[in-house]
Amino acid sequence: MFYIIILNMKKALLFFITVLSFIAFRAHAQGDGIGQLLKTAPDDATKLVNAFADPLFKGFGTGINNGWTNTAKTKGLLGFELRVSGSAIFVPSADKSFDVTKIGLSSNVRAKAGTGTIAPTFGGANISNPPTLQILSSQGIVLDEFELPTRQIPANIAPQLQLTAGLIKHTDVTLRVIPKFNISDDIGKVSMFGFGLKHNVMEDFFGGVGGKLIPFDLAVAVGYSRLNYQKDLDVQPSRNRVPDAASANKTDFSNQRIDGHFSGFNVQAIVSKKFLVFTPFAAVGFNTAKTDVGLLGNYPVSNSLATYTVYTDPIKINRNSISSFKLDAGFQLDLAFFKLYTSGSLGEYKSVTAGIGFGI
Secondary structure, three states: OHHHHHHHHHHHHHHHHHHHHHHHHHHHOOOOHHHHHOOOOHHHHHHHHHHHHHHHHHHHHHHHOOOOOOOOOOOOOOOEEEEEEEEEEEOOHHHOEEEHHHOOOOOOEEEOOOOOOEEEOOOOOOOOOOOEEEEEOOOOOEEEEEEOOOOOOOOEEEEEEEEEEEEOOOEEEEEEEEEEEEEEOOOEEEEEEEEEEEEEHHHHHHHHHHHHHOOOEEEEEEEEEEEEEEEEOOOOOOOOOEEOHHHOOOOOOOOOEEEEEEEEEEEEEEEEOOEOOEEEEEEEEEEEEEEEEEEEOEEEEEOOOOEEEEEEOOEEEEEEEEEEEEEEEEEEEEEOOEEEEEEEEEOOOEEEEEEEEEEO
C-alpha cells in the first residue's frame, strides 16, 4: 500500500515539473534573459537583475510559504499524511514592468534612441517598444548594445512536497523535502527543505468536549522553507573582442551559473469546521521571505571597441522579498485515505494552491 502511495505522489510531482518545463520552454524561445543583463558592469547588472527578477523573487517567496495546511484539526498520535501540491503566484500589474531611467543606472548606460524606456520584468508586461540598452565609453562611443528580455510568464509556479505526522498534545509536525534534481537545462536544478508545527489550541481549553461546546477547530501554525536553485549560464564576449591585460588569465567562461536560495517563514491562525468529507477553512497570518542570489563565474564586459574586462562573481543580491500579512481560504475533501486540497491567498502577491494527499 505504501508503495502505491509513493508511486502516485511521484506522478503528481512529475505533473508540476511538466508545468515548470512548459513555462521554461516558452521563456527560452524569447531569448536569454539574465545573460543579456550581464553585459553591463556589476553595479548596473545588479540593478537590472533586481528590477527584472523582482516578480520572480517575490513569487518564490510567496510560493514556499503556501500549502502548509488546509485544516485546523490536528492528527492523532501516529496519524500521517503525505501530500504534493503546487501554487500559482500571480504578478500584480505594478510589478510587470520597470523604467530603466529610474533604477539608478550609471551615465554610460542608456536607452538607444528610438526605443522606449519601459521594460517588462520577469512577470512580463506586453511592451510594444522595449528598450535597447547601449554601453558607452567615456568619449560617448557605443561599445555594445543589447535588447532587454521580453519574457512573458503568466505566473510563478512553486511545488510543495511534504509529510505530516501527529504527535502528542494535539500537535502536528511537517517536513518538506525535495531532493536536488534537474528540471531541464532551461530551468535548472532545484531542491527544498522545510519544517513546520501546528497546534490545535481549541483542545487545550475544551479537551474532548470541545467539538460539542465550540463548533469549529482553531489552531496556530508556523513553517519555514528553503528552496535552493542553480542554473548554468553562457555569456560570451561581444563582437570578437579580446581580453584586456588585467583579464588575460580569466577567459574561462564555462563556470557561469546562478546560485539562488529562497527562504520563507510563515505564521498563521487557522479556523476550520468539518462537514462529513468537506472541511472549509480560513486563516490569517504573516509571512516573510528572503532572497539570496549570486551570479558566479567569469563574465566579459566590453570596455572598448577592441577589448573586454572580465568580472568574477559580479552579482550578489541579498534582500527581503516578502514581508506582509496574508489571508487564506479554501477547503479539504477527505475521501477516506485519499484527500484533495485547494485554497486561495491574498497578500502582496495573490496565489492559488491545489494538491492531493494520502493519509490517516
